Amino acid sequence: xxxxAIYARxxxxxxxxxxxxxxxxxxxxxFAREQNCDVPAEWVIEDDxxxxxxxxxxxxxxLRDLAAEGRIQAVLVYAPDRLSRRYAHQILLxxxxxxxxxxxxxxxxxxxxxPEDELLLQFxxxxxxxxxxxxxxxxxRGKRHRALQGQVSVLSGAPFGYRYKxxxxxxxxxxxxxxxxxxxxxxxxxxxxxxxxxxGAITRLLNERQIPTAKETGRWERSTVWxxxxxxxxxxxxxxxxxxxxxxxxxxxxxxxxxxxxxxxSANHELPRTEWIEIPVPTIISEETFALANELLEANxxxxxxxxxxxxxxxxxxxxxxxxxxLYRTSTRSSARTIHYYRCLGSDGWRRLGxxxxxxxPTRQDLLDxxxxxxxxxxxxxxxxxxxxxxxxxxxxxxxxxxxxxEETLRRDLARSRKSIERxxxxxxxxxxxxxxxxxxxxxxxxREQACLSALQAIEDQSQEQxxxxxxxxxxxxxxxxxxxxxxxxxxxxxxxxxxxxxKEVLVGDDKIVIRHSIPxxxxxxxxxxxxAANSSVTAPPPQSYLLxxxxxxxxxxxxxxxxxxxxxxxxxxxxxxxxxxxxxxVRSQRAGERVLAGVERFLEKRLKLKINKAKSxxxxxxVRKFLGFSFTGGQEPRRRIAPQALARFKAKVRxxxxxxxxxxxxxxxxxxxxxxxxWHGYFGFCQTPSVLRVLDQWIRRRLRAVAWKQWxxxxxxxxxxxxxxxxxxxxxxxxGSPRGPWRLANSPALTIALPNGFFASLxxxxxxxxxxx
Numbered sequence: 081x082x083x084x085a086i087y088a089r090x091x092x093x094x095x096x097x098x099x100x101x102x103x104x105x106x107x108x109x110x111f112a113r114e115q116n117c118d119v120p121a122e123w124v125i126e127d128d129x130x131x132x133x134x135x136x137x138x139x140x141x142x143l144r145d146l147a148a149e150g151r152i153q154a155v156l157v158y159a160p161d162r163l164s165r166r167y168a169h170q171i172l173l174x175x176x177x178x179x180x181x182x183x184x185x186x187x188x189x190x191x192x193x194x195p196e197d198e199l200l201l202q203f204x205x206x207x208x209x210x211x212x213x214x215x216x217x218x219x220x221r222g223k224r225h226r227a228l229q230g231q232v233s234v235l236s237g238a239p240f241g242y243r244y245k246x247x248x249x250x251x252x253x254x255x256x257x258x259x260x261x262x263x264x265x266x267x268x269x270x271x272x273x274x275x276x277x278x279x280g281a282i283t284r285l286l287n288e289r290q291i292p293t294a295k296e297t298g299r300w301e302r303s304t305v306w307x308x309x310x311x312x313x314x315x316x317x318x319x320x321x322x323x324x325x326x327x328x329x330x331x332x333x334x335x336x337x338x339x340x341x342x343x344x345x346s347a348n349h350e351l352p353r354t355e356w357i358e359i360p361v362p363t364i365i366s367e368e369t370f371a372l373a374n375e376l377l378e379a380n381x382x383x384x385x386x387x388x389x390x391x392x393x394x395x396x397x398x399x400x401x402x403x404x405x406x407l408y409r410t411s412t413r414s415s416a417r418t419i420h421y422y423r424c425l426g427s428d429g430w431r432r433l434g435x436x437x438x439x440x441x442p443t444r445q446d447l448l449d450x451x452x453x454x455x456x457x458x459x460x461x462x463x464x465x466x467x468x469x470x471x472x473x474x475x476x477x478x479x480x481x482x483x484x485x486x487e488e489t490l491r492r493d494l495a496r497s498r499k500s501i502e503r504x505x506x507x508x509x510x511x512x513x514x515x516x517x518x519x520x521x522x523x524x525x526x527x528r529e530q531a532c533l534s535a536l537q538a539i540e541d542q543s544q545e546q547x548x549x550x551x552x553x554x555x556x557x558x559x560x561x562x563x564x565x566x567x568x569x570x571x572x573x574x575x576x577x578x579x580x581x582x583x584k585e586v587l588v589g590d591d592k593i594v595i596r597h598s599i600p601x602x603x604x605x606x607x608x609x610x611x612x613a614a615n616s617s618v619t620a621p622p623p624q625s626y627l628l629x630x631x632x633x634x635x636x637x638x639x640x641x642x643x644x645x646x647x648x649x650x651x652x653x654x655x656x657x658x659x660x661x662x663x664x665x666x667v668r669s670q671r672a673g674e675r676v677l678a679g680v681e682r683f684l685e686k687r688l689k690l691k692i693n694k695a696k697s698x699x700x701x702x703x704v705r706k707f708l709g710f711s712f713t714g715g716q717e718p719r720r721r722i723a724p725q726a727l728a729r730f731k732a733k734v735r736x737x738x739x740x741x742x743x744x745x746x747x748x749x750x751x752x753x754x755x756x757x758x759x760w761h762g763y764f765g766f767c768q769t770p771s772v773l774r775v776l777d778q779w780i781r782r783r784l785r786a787v788a789w790k791q792w793x794x795x796x797x798x799x800x801x802x803x804x805x806x807x808x809x810x811x812x813x814x815x816x817g818s819p820r821g822p823w824r825l826a827n828s829p830a831l832t833i834a835l836p837n838g839f840f841a842s843l844x845x846x847x848x849x850x851x852x853x854x
Contacts, residue, residue, distance in 0.1 A: 082183075084117035084154035087143050089127040089162045101126055104158045111187050112156055123152070132165030135173075144173075147180040159188035167206045227320035227357040230489060234320055234359075239313050240294045241265040241364050250500075251524035254531060255318070255361040262364045264291060265314055269365050272309060273372045279305050309377060315370040316363035316535055319356040360489045362531050363538035379580060392420070393449040393575045394586060400424040401589035403438035409445060416661045416693055420445040422588065443588055453575060455595055456582055487536065494532040501525050648683060657707065664707050673699035709764065719768035730760060730776070738783045740790045740822070749787065750843040753780070757846040765848070773849040784845075785826035785835050805834035 088104040105124060112119045123146070127139035146152050155177060157163050163184075164170045177184050223234045233253040238244035241261045247253040264286075271277040271285070279302050286300040293300060312319050379396075398407035403426040411420045422445055425431065426438030504521055507513040570578070587594040642661065649656050649665065654676065656665040665680070667673045677699055684690045698705070702712040706723035713719045722730075737753050744752075757780075767773070792798045795816045802812035807830045815830035825831060841847075 081116055081118045082153040084112055084119050084156055085123040085125060085143055085146055085152045086112065086119055086156045087125050087139065088158060089130060089132065091131045101128060107187060108156050108158060115185060117154055117156065132161060135169055144176065147177050147182045150180065152182055154183045154185055156185050159186055227359060230359050230493065232318060232359055232361060235318055239311055240308060241314065248524055250521040251528060254528055256527060256531065257362045257364065265308065265364050268305060268308060269369050269373055273369055273376065309373045313361055314364045315367045316361060316538065317358040318361045319358055321351065321355065321357050323350050360535065362535050391572050391576060392445055393572055393579055394452060395576065397579065397583055398422055398586050398588055400426060400438055400440050401587040401594065402440055405438065407588060422448060451593065452586055452595055456579060456597065490532050490535050494529060497525055497529040497532060644688060659708055662707065670699060721769045722764050722767050722772060726764065734780060738787055740787050746784065746788055747843055750840065750845045754844055754846040757848055761848045770849060777847050777849045781837065781840055782826045784840060785831045786822040788835060789822045789825055789831060802830055802834050807833050
């Protein structure tokens with residue numbers, strides 16, 4: 081007698097409830113007796129509610145373990161499709177059992193004793209797979225048909241704020257508002273739209289107040305609040321068919337602007353809004369509130385502050401007109417203050433292996449913010465524009481197609497419900513229906529009627545509220561007066577809110593700024609020039625002469641004001657040197673320095689109304705202070721020397737250019753390095769300490785020798801390179817086998833011989849110690 085195991089499976093809860101798995105098991109036990117198989121009770125394995133399209137089933141895993149351990153000799157299954165719905169999985173499992181010496185027997189299929197029997201088994205597997213595909217397609221089409229009829233039963237339950245009423249013999253399934261939960265939903269929308277709370281702040285409030293979730297267990301999460309703000313059911317239109325399974329299309333900003341995509345495998349993909357099937361349900365919030373919440377969600381994708389410490393008015397609104405990438409904010413320090421710029425992401429070479437993709441130059445943040453703000457403020461002051469826009473929106477609200485379609489659907493449902501109630505009453509009056517049956521059927525129909533009436537009343541209230549809200553044209557004069565009086569007093573956050581409401585995008589080019597806003601401008605008169613356009617362009621230089629990309633205007637103002645200081649210092653007989661807003665005054669003693677500093681501070685603050693940087697102002701010896709990157713040595717005969725801070729910046733830049741992990745050959749490194757060294761020497765070669773420059777030259781050559789040693793990589797290659805460059809055999813072998821690092825060996829005799837100073841000169845490497853031309 082063979083030892084066997086029984087395997088039975090059903091894939092749906094309905095089959096499970098109908099006890100079809102029990103019928104499979106009883107048939108298999110009888111089949112085991114016919115085949116003279118011994119089946120212990122613990123080896124009757126059942127998978128309740130598991131799909132045959134997957135191999136991840138607990139019962140099947142246990143069955144495969146028994147076969148691998150050699151504890152069974154046969155497996156009894158009702159039919160091949162109970163083992164798996166996929167033909168490839170069937171073959172895999174049958175071959176796995178065969179390798180373990182386990183025979184697979186089916187009630188609904190003959191034993192594969194001949195090639196014809198094997199062919200029949202294969203056909204059954206393919207038919208099972210085809211049948212599964214048919215079941216899935218019929219199920220999808222059936223759900224779609226019921227969704228088009230407006231049945232909520234296809235939505236798999238009700239969201240938070242509703243109760244799902246199951247269908248009965250006399251009424252279809254429907255949503256009923258849970259007033260307690262609906263109040264929480266309205267409160268969440270109010271916090272997000274009216275009080276500008278973030279999703280994280282709303283989540284914390286819900287948890288702090290211990291408001292129960294839908295299951296009344298666990299805690300609120302950000303994803304739950306986010307899904308609540310995106311669910312269209314709350315505005316009265318639950319949607320079916322919002323997503324599909326497909327590869328993810330990862331769209332970057334430049335590709336999106338060009339209409340292209342970049343593929344990347346993933347799962348759920350949201351379908352276009354026009355393909356969703358709307359199902360009317362009772363309304364909890366107005367359409368305007370839902371639309372505002374979704375606008376804020378979309379805006380937060382690009383406006384979210386995240387790690388931004390200091391906000392800017394145009395944050396998240398700027399794009400490069402050349403490459404389409406966004407602009408981010410960066411800064412640089414002058415001698416007096418920090419200057420912020422907007423810089424294109426495509427112009428950063430370190431972000432891409434191929435280098436920068438855009439040659440746009442940085443734009444001054446303060447000047448660009450001011451230009452855009454003045455342009456928007458000018459448009460808002462035009463009363464006629466605001467009145468026309470309010471009238472247009474009012475007309476669009478009255479003739480809104482989605483609202484009309486939803487109202488028509490609700491009226492049809494209301495008519496059907498009332499017709500059903502009338503039929504029930506007629507049947508009761510004619511004694512075709514008992515009083516008990518009437519009482520059991522009537523509440524569901526009354527509930528559906530009341531739900532339709534509530535939804536229709538919500539639409540009517542919403543239309544009235546919309547009209548009241550849009551009738552702002554009557555008070556537009558007072559609104560514009562308030563705007564003109566407060567436009568100059570708004571802080572950065574308030575300006576940011578106004579700009580995000582009105583501006584869609586700002587395209588920044590080399591000599592032109594395009595502002596894409598939502599204020600419709602009047603049409604261009606024939607043969608004339610429009611006073612503006614929905615894409616307002618500011619061309620440099622405009623009448624106000626905004627200079628966005630340089631500090632020349634600021635420098636001119638500084639020179640004009642500090643020229644008065646120069647004359648005052650000359651009048652007092654001081655020895656001084658000044659460049660822009662940096663000034664050094666030379667006196668004989670510490671006491672004299674303190675006296676002069678106090679006098680100059682009073683002159684600048686009271687006479688010129690300028691603010692002094694106290695942190696950078698001090699009385700000290702010339703050898704301690706720096707000026708334009710230079711300082712002085714001490715002693716009886718001071719000499720100009722390079723300031724320690726300038727030397728530190730120089731070494732940091734050279735380290736960056738000679739980094740051993742950059743993947744550049746010595747020729748490329750020398751070329752890039754020479755460009756920087758020539759400019760640096762042209763400025764700092766004026767110093768009177770040539771020994772410092774010679775030391776820097778030696779240090780640069782040592783770094784390049786370390787780079788070469790690192791690029792030769794291994795001992796044999798290093799030995800061959802040293803020998804090829806004239807190093808003796810013993811010295812080359814000793815150096816190539818040394819355990820020391822590249823920096824230590826870069827100063828060794830072998831590398832000095834192999835890579836002499838003349839070698840670097842032949843590569844075109846510039847020297848910082850070379851004498852400046854007269």
